[in-house]
Amino acid sequence: MDGHSTYVPKSGIARWLEQRLPILGLMHSSFISYPTPRNLNYFWTFGAILSAMLGIQIITGVVLAMHYVPSSKMAFDSIEHIMRDVNFGWLVRYLHTNGASFFFLAVYMHIFRGMYYGSYKSPREVLWILGVIIYVLMMATAFMGYVLPWGQMSFAGATVITNLFTAIPLVGTPIAHWLWGGYAVGDPTLNRFFSLHYLLPFMIVGVVVLHVWALHVVGQNNPDGVDVKDVARDTVPFTPYATVKDAFGVCVFFIIYAWFVFFIPNYLLDADNYNPANPLVTPAHIVPEWYLLPFYAILRAIPNKLMGVLALAAAMGLLVFLPWLDTSPVRSGKYRPLFRFFFWIFVICCVGLGYLGSQEVSDSATLVARILALGYFGYLIVVLPVLGLVEKTKPVPTSIADAVLPKGVAAAE
Amino acid sequence: MMTRLKASLLAFAVLAASAGFAVAQEADQPKPPEQNWSFHGVFGRFDQAQLQRGFQVYREVCSNCHRLSIPFRTLEDQDGPGYSEAQVKALAATYQVTNDEPNDQGKIFQRPGTPADTFPPPDAFPNDQAAAAALGKAPPDMWLLAKSIKYERGFPWFITDVFTGYQEDGTDLIYGVLTGYTHKDDPQWNLYYPGHRIAMPMPLQDGAVKYTDGTPDTVQNYAKDVAAFLTWAAEPTMMERKRIGFRAIVFLIVLSVLMYLVKKRIWADAH
Numbered sequence: 001m002d003g004h005s006t007y008v009p010k011s012g013i014a015r016w017l018e019q020r021l022p023i024l025g026l027m028h029s030s031f032i033s034y035p036t037p038r039n040l041n042y043f044w045t046f047g048a049i050l051s052a053m054l055g056i057q058i059i060t061g062v063v064l065a066m067h068y069v070p071s072s073k074m075a076f077d078s079i080e081h082i083m084r085d086v087n088f089g090w091l092v093r094y095l096h097t098n099g100a101s102f103f104f105l106a107v108y109m110h111i112f113r114g115m116y117y118g119s120y121k122s123p124r125e126v127l128w129i130l131g132v133i134i135y136v137l138m139m140a141t142a143f144m145g146y147v148l149p150w151g152q153m154s155f156a157g158a159t160v161i162t163n164l165f166t167a168i169p170l171v172g173t174p175i176a177h178w179l180w181g182g183y184a185v186g187d188p189t190l191n192r193f194f195s196l197h198y199l200l201p202f203m204i205v206g207v208v209v210l211h212v213w214a215l216h217v218v219g220q221n222n223p224d225g226v227d228v229k230d231v232a233r234d235t236v237p238f239t240p241y242a243t244v245k246d247a248f249g250v251c252v253f254f255i256i257y258a259w260f261v262f263f264i265p266n267y268l269l270d271a272d273n274y275n276p277a278n279p280l281v282t283p284a285h286i287v288p289e290w291y292l293l294p295f296y297a298i299l300r301a302i303p304n305k306l307m308g309v310l311a312l313a314a315a316m317g318l319l320v321f322l323p324w325l326d327t328s329p330v331r332s333g334k335y336r337p338l339f340r341f342f343f344w345i346f347v348i349c350c351v352g353l354g355y356l357g358s359q360e361v362s363d364s365a366t367l368v369a370r371i372l373a374l375g376y377f378g379y380l381i382v383v384l385p386v387l388g389l390v391e392k393t394k395p396v397p398t399s400i401a402d403a404v405l406p407k408g409v410a411a412a413e
Numbered sequence: 414m415m416t417r418l419k420a421s422l423l424a425f426a427v428l429a430a431s432a433g434f435a436v437a438q439e440a441d442q443p444k445p446p447e448q449n450w451s452f453h454g455v456f457g458r459f460d461q462a463q464l465q466r467g468f469q470v471y472r473e474v475c476s477n478c479h480r481l482s483i484p485f486r487t488l489e490d491q492d493g494p495g496y497s498e499a500q501v502k503a504l505a506a507t508y509q510v511t512n513d514e515p516n517d518q519g520k521i522f523q524r525p526g527t528p529a530d531t532f533p534p535p536d537a538f539p540n541d542q543a544a545a546a547a548l549g550k551a552p553p554d555m556w557l558l559a560k561s562i563k564y565e566r567g568f569p570w571f572i573t574d575v576f577t578g579y580q581e582d583g584t585d586l587i588y589g590v591l592t593g594y595t596h597k598d599d600p601q602w603n604l605y606y607p608g609h610r611i612a613m614p615m616p617l618q619d620g621a622v623k624y625t626d627g628t629p630d631t632v633q634n635y636a637k638d639v640a641a642f643l644t645w646a647a648e649p650t651m652m653e654r655k656r657i658g659f660r661a662i663v664f665l666i667v668l669s670v671l672m673y674l675v676k677k678r679i680w681a682d683a684h
Contacts, residue, residue, distance in 0.1 A: 038683055080557070083650065084487075090650040091657070240679050248672035255665045262658020263455060263578045266560060271583065274561035274647075275553075 006033055030216055035235035036242045037222035039404040043113040044220070045249025046106050052250050053103040054208065058201050060096040068148065070194035072187040075150035076276040094265040100142050101268045102257045104291035107135060115322070116343055118331030119221040125323040127214040132319045134207050139292065139316075141200040144193040146289055151273030156286045158185045158193070164299075167306040184279070224403040225331025226396055234400035285360055293357030294350050298376070300361060301369035311373070318380045325380055327388030335394040342383045349375035444564055445589025445605045448637060450581050452644065455659060458652060459645050464494040466624055467642025470635045471555070473622050478535055478544065478552040478613075483646055486528040492652035493645050501528050508533055550612040559583040559640070559647040564605070584644045591617055591636035 007028035009015040018024055067086050069078040082089035111131070114120055120128035147158045162179050166172040181188025219228060228234045236242070260267065268290060272283050288296050298315050302308035318325070333340050349372045356369045397403035451460040468488065471481065485505040488496045496504070505526035510533045516522050526533070538544035541551035553561075563582045566574060573579075589605035596602040600614040617632045628634055645651070 084483075090654060094654075236683050241683060244672065244676045244679050248669065248676045251665060251669040251672050255662060255669060258658065258661050258665055262654055262661060264575065264580055265654070266580060267575065271561055271563035274557045 030212070030238075031243070032237065032239040034216060034238040034242075035219070035228065035231050036238050037220055037228060037234060037400050038236045038241075039222050039224055039400050040220065040242070040245075041223050042245075042249055043109065043117075044222075045246050045253075046110040046113065048246035049106045049250050049253045050103070050110060051208070052254075053099060053106055054201070054204065056095060057099050057103060058205075060092045060099060061198070061201065063092050064096055065198060068194075070148070070191050072150060072190050072277070075148060075190060079149045091261075094261045097269060098257065098260045098265060100145060101289070101291065102253070102260070103138065104142070106253065107138060108291070111135065112347065114221075115346075116333045116340075117221055117223055118225050118326065118328070118333065120323045121326065121331050122323065123218045124214075124221060127211065127218060128323055129320055130207055130211040130214055132316075134204055134211060135319075136316060137200055137204045137207065141197060141204065142289065142291065144197040144200070147190065147193045148197060149273060150190060150277045151270075152275045152277055152281070152283050153270045153273040153286070155185060155277035155279065156283050157288055158189060160286055161288075162189070164309050164312070167309045169306070221331060222400060223332060223334060224397055224400060225334070226398070226400060226403070229399045230401070287358055290354065290358070293355075294353035294376075295357075297353040297357035297369045298373045300357070301366055301373045311377075315376065318377070322380070322384075326384040327386075328384075328391060328393070329388070330393045330396060332396075335396050336387075336391060337394065338391045339387055342379060342387065345375060346379040346383075349373075349379070442565075442607065442609075443604060444566075445585045445593070447579075447581070447585055448588055448640075450584060450641065450644075452641070452651060453581055454578055455655065457655065459493060460641065461493075461495045462626060463638050463641045464645050465496070466626070466628060466634075467638035467640070467645075468494055469624070470617075470622050470639040471642055474616055474635075475555060475639065476532075476535060478538065478548065480534045480552075480554045480556075481532045481646060482554050482556045483649075484529060484531050485526060487649055489528070490649060493649055494642070498528075505530060548612065552613065555643055555646065557647045559587060559644040561647075562586050564589075564607075581644070583647070584640045587640040587643060588636045591639070592633060 007018075007025040009018045009024065014024055064082065067078060067082045067089065069075060079093065082093050084090075086092075114128065114131070143157070143161060147154045162176055162185060165176045165179065168175065177183060179189070180186065181192060270287060287293070295312050295315055299308045299312045302311050328336065328339065330336055333343055352372045353369060353376065356365050356372070359365055450457065451463065452458060471479075475481075485501050485508075488494045488501050488504070489498060505528050508526040508530075509523045510526045510530045512522055512524055534540065535544075538547065538551075544551040560583055564586050566582065570579075586605065590603055590611065593604035593606065594600065594602070594615040595604045601611055602609055603611040617635045619632055620630045622630060622635055624630055624634070628638075
């Protein structure tokens with residue numbers, strides 16, 4: 001979207017550079033003059049929050065890697081060395097472990113915001129799919145990062161997740177052996193997970209660049225879900241309007257993040273992971289980190305292993321097709337009362353699955369998990385396609401300015 | 414929309430409550446009572462005298478079977494037990510440690526400990542296998558014990574803990590187990606240990622450790638002091654963390670307020 005791309009280099013050096021590599025102009029049109037809809041609410045600050053979290057994870061991760069030893073004999077002790085002997089090592093490590101959780105918290109807010117306001121709909125399909133790719137990369141990165149401390153839950157988690165591949169007929173077991181670098185999770189597994197855990201974040205950065213690029217081609221969606229018609233009336237320049245709003249959002253998010261890091265740093269961690277990995281002792285109750293729990297519950301809800309793994313893959317994979325599963329021409333949930341009802345049911349299903357994923361298996365828990373899984377898939381496969389065809393939507397405002405500005409002002413401008 | 418949201422929240426509450434059957438099922442596994450710890454909360458600080466008493470209990474009782482893989486020097490920590498340099502030097506010298514490197518003749522040798530050394534394993538059990546062979550199960554290393562055990566908090570406590578800053582579940586469980594030998598005829602029955610069967614027979618008796626600061630020599634006091642000491646051993650940087658954390662959060666709140674005011678001002682002409 002080219003609105004006010006009006007960059008004029010001021011200094012001689014900037015002019016010289018701009019004629020050879022127009023990077024300043026790119027920055028200017030992306031983050032300064034970029035037109036943002038004037039009706040965005042605070043749910044739109046999660047993009048900036050996510051960028052901040054990605055930055056924090058990479059910086060703290062690079063520092064941790066300076067002290068961490070990726071070997072099954074020394075990994076656990078090297079983490080404790082960081083916690084006790086490295087200057088501010090405890091801070092860097094708690095920022096990183098809790099940072100992963102807050103990264104996911106922000107990404108879930110970001111995803112649910114996109115789902116509520118129909119941000120995945122044409123012309124933003126590619127933008128959405130790139131987002132799903134980032135999400136999957138994040139899960140892979142987080143999973144491998146969780147293995148690195150080589151505690152009891154690291155080892156159990158690595159064993160459970162890599163064993164999922166053995167469900168694939170014929171090639172499953174060879175794939176698992178190939179992933180492990182042996183016949184069980186061990187030293188080679190830890191080493192390659194460390195290598196990949198360092199690599200994947202930079203792949204995330206790459207896809208994030210594409211995500212932002214795609215965003216700046218099609219423009220941001222907004223709470224009313226109507227297109228920008230008149231750049232002057234419907235939008236405000238990114239700087240200072242969006243930058244200062246994002247900065248405020250990031251600060252508030254950081255307060256909660258800091259509360260966890262400094263005062264309840266182990267709240268989200270599993271106590272058993274402070275016991276060194278011991279292949280001879282399996283934890284009584286294996287639980288993944290909270291952000292993977294809904295998928296874990298779906299996996300456990302299905303008695304057949306292969307079917308469970310397929311359901312797990314489908315639960316993530318279906319998100320890619322969301323732009324085409326939702327048939328409604330109206331983007332924003334604000335104008336779709338019936339959709340809103342089902343959307344909140346879907347959110348309850350996700351949270352409920354997450355809770356059940358953390359609980360021990362029992363007949364009644366499995367039954368509830370099956371009902372909620374049905375709700376999850378039902379929303380994506382049945383409700384969204386049908387709703388678009390039968391739902392009576394409310395009238396959509398003719399423009400963003402009409403939606404937010406008082407009547408007189410909108411007419412006068 | 415708000416009513417929808419409320420309805421949804423209500424639905425979730427019902428769901429969570431009905432799924433909370435797991436809590437009801439575990440009614441025969443009581444939760445250890447929550448103690449008042451000096452180090453709880455934003456301004457919580459370790460009580461140096463308590464940590465020193467706790468170390469005394471560890472040294473005179475626990476250390477017979479349990480290893481504690483922390484260096485002697487950390488006992489000098491002013492945020493921790495705060496022993497003097499001379500005290501720690503003298504203490505370390507009372508232990509025989511195995512030198513990492515062989516001597517000039519190529520022999521591995523024993524020598525008196527220095528503050529830089531880590532506490533050696535108990536004399537009776539040089540390794541886990543030896544301990545397991547003698548006791549049936551190797552006693553865990555105590556350096557991370559306070560963080561590596563927990564009990565099920567259950568609904569709604571696991572939510573309220575976020576706001577109250579409750580992080581002492583391991584500490585409370587240590588205290589609970591040490592005071593939970595309630596079947597006098599069965600020394601391996603414990604009220605708070607998961608499943609009630611514990612490999613460790615009741616380790617503490619009233620009067621077993623002689624305190625020198627006037628604190629009564631009771632099992633409750635021993636349990637409380639050693640639980641506090643082990644919490645410090647598991648998280649020796651806690652005081653530094655809370656000090657920096659308080660400043661960090663105050664800073665972020667002020668910054669947020671300023672950001673909000675700037676934002677209001679900038680957006681004033683956009684509405």
